Amino acid sequence: MILLQLFYEFFITGLFMFGGGLAAIPFLQQMSERTGWFTIQQLMDMIAISETTPGPIGVNMATYAGYMVAGVPGGIIATLGLLAPSIIIASVVARLLSRFRESKLVGYTFYGLRPASLGLIAAAGLTVLRLSLLDFDRWEQTGLLISLFDIRTLLLAAVLFFLTNKFKVHPVFFFAGSAVVGIFLL
Numbered sequence: 194m195i196l197l198q199l200f201y202e203f204f205i206t207g208l209f210m211f212g213g214g215l216a217a218i219p220f221l222q223q224m225s226e227r228t229g230w231f232t233i234q235q236l237m238d239m240i241a242i243s244e245t246t247p248g249p250i251g252v253n254m255a256t257y258a259g260y261m262v263a264g265v266p267g268g269i270i271a272t273l274g275l276l277a278p279s280i281i282i283a284s285v286v287a288r289l290l291s292r293f294r295e296s297k298l299v300g301y302t303f304y305g306l307r308p309a310s311l312g313l314i315a316a317a318g319l320t321v322l323r324l325s326l327l328d329f330d331r332w333e334q335t336g337l338l339i340s341l342f343d344i345r346t347l348l349l350a351a352v353l354f355f356l357t358n359k360f361k362v363h364p365v366f367f368f369a370g371s372a373v374v375g376i377f378l379l
Contacts, residue, residue, distance in 0.1 A: 195263050196270045202228070203255050203274030208282075210275075211310045214243070214250030217275075218317035221254060230262045237324050245368045251275060326350065349374055 206220040218240065225231050231239070239261075243253035252272055259271025293299050328343050353367055 196266060198228075199259050199262060199267055199271045200274035203259070203271045204277055206255070207251075207275040208278040210251060211306055211313060213310075213314070214252070214254065215317040216310065216313035217251040217254055218320055219313060221258065222320060224258075231258060233324060235261065237321070240321060245365070245372075 202224055206217055206224070210216045210220060218236075221236055221239070222233070225233060225236055239254050239257045240250075242257060243250045246253050252275060255271040255275040256268045260268035263270070290299065326343055326347050327341055331341070349371060353371060356362075357364070357367060
């Protein structure tokens with residue numbers, strides 16, 4: 194039964210996940226709250242691991258989440274659930290698009306999907322920002338505004354932002370460097 198539920202949850206995520214893998218983050222956050230399969234901290238770890246491993250981030254996150262819930266079969270089923278809508282939609286759209294390539298309605302539809310993608314990706318970015326840089330528990334304990342921010346994480350993010358814009362180095366080096374710095378900061 195859990196495998197069927199995994200397939201369904203990830204099928205729905207794949208069906209509405211316009212904008213790439215980062216757009217899956219709000220869906221996974223809601224899935225976490227609704228099912229209790231993983232915590233928000235585990236979601237953050239999932240994002241970090243999915244970003245650093247080869248392959249599409251959405252597929253990596255689905256595989257990771259499914260594996261956490263039901264082992265190897267769960268990873269396979271969650272991945273298939275996430276990919277199934279894309280395969281179905283791409284097949285249908287490819288057939289229809291060849292017929293309606295010049296249709297204004299098709300053009301308007303794609304134009305309307307762009308802001309939806311942007312909104313989902315922005316929501317994912319804000320979620321990662323909030324979960325990574327803000328510490329509401331510490332702020333509630335101290336009442337000091339400065340305690341709201343995880344200064345070490347904020348400093349590391351600022352340094353990485355500067356370095357990625359200054360030097361054109363492969364992002365894997367920044368991930369590896371950040372992991373090493375994270376080990377020493379803990």
